[in-house]
Amino acid sequence: MDVSDAVVDHLRRVAALPDLTGTRYELESEIGRGGLGVVYRAHDRQLDRCVALKILDSALAGEAQLIARLEHPAIVPIYETGTLPDGRVFYAMKLITGARLDEYLAGSPSLGERLRVLRRVGEALAFAHTRGAIHRDLKPQNVMVGEFGEVYVMDWGVDGVAGTPAFRAPDARLDERSDIYSLGALVQFLLPASALPALRAIAAKAMNADPGARYPDVPALLDDVERFQEGLAVEAWSEPVWHRLRRFGSRNAVLLWLLAAYAGVKFVLFFLRRL
């Protein structure tokens, strides 16, 4: 039977639709497609609410359960996992409304706000690593900023994800250090054009081609960002002397102003006494 490309495309879409018979969900529309699964918007009849339903290959059932166990404020909560009649697995998760990170940045948020988002993402990654899970495909499209400013890391990768070229580490085998590379790429993406060299150095260190030369873990990277925010020297950058002096000046501005005022008063008093 000869078929046109248009019919093949239609069949690829409709034959992949999940059969939700026997579940509490009713399919509404497709939200997006990722490396290993398709996400649909569905209605939970029992609780009368909308959820996001991700459908995965049956071979990934174990990974889906691992992701479901990641309970963290910056990780999209999984409500339920299950198996479809054709053997594929699904998990129902909170339907996030908000903006994807790339869309969110279009609103030109401040540097402080950008770094807050980065911290939330980093905390989620660090938590997942302690539970033996890695993301494998961290990129702006997988980070959502909710209506109330909450940050969610989505689309936790499962074994077999190839990653997205601009954010994927050049490592042969993906592990925690590969996630650190992707986080570095995210730092670079988050930075405004006028970003300070210390922040650029943090991104560069995280994105080192040699995994051993990157930060040893995500908290180490976040600590460096915190040092930057507190006006301290960052581990990733050996700053020039003039820069160190300038940083010292801005960090101790009040003290320096007091000393200058004291010296000024002493100077004036010295001449007054001589009159």
Place this chain on the structure above:
Amino acid sequence: MDRDTAIGGPQGRFPSTQASLVEAAAAGLTSEALERVMALYWKPVYRYIRLKFRKNNEDAKDLTQAFFAAALERDFFARFDPAKASFRTYLRMAVERFAANQHAAASRQKRGGDVEFEPVEEQAATTESPEEIFEREWRRQLFSVALDDLRAYCEGCGKQLQFRIFEAYDLAGGERPSYALLAARHGIAETAVTNHLAWARRTLRALVNERLRGVTSGEQELRKEMRLVWM
């Protein structure tokens, strides 16, 4: 440009659980494996040869036939290493080498080595490379063969109505009829149309996956191919 050939078209039978290529080769079922491969790949290979080497219909058909005949003789499956590439890539590269050698041999036989190329309008009209066309043709053939499997299966188990509804709706080239119209046409409820369509789509999906299983090296490659087809 002359019309494409119809050789190597659908087989029209319901496939039982198919052995992977590696299993088939190990069990000495090379000709059976080749038959499955030909059902899916004859047309893509033929189109690839036609476009890449600018052959006319008859020459491309002969070269395709010669390639598969040589594959059967030359331990083609035993030399396939799943660790290096997918079977589809391996096959395309083998076709390219084979056709290039044949093409060079044919050129040498001509006086002065001049080669007459067949103008291929389709290639001039598209920005797709022969490799992309090979992939697209493979996907189309996969569905084409699976649809024949579905039809045969429906006829075999008395589900002709399900197939007719599926054919009228999902295989419609232009505007699709409404569920209400289909229900009225067949004297059934609209919910029955929904159920019949869902059943046919599910079965088609299983049949496509089954066809894929027969032309992949094992579970890992099968999963990759399934992702490629369904996502």
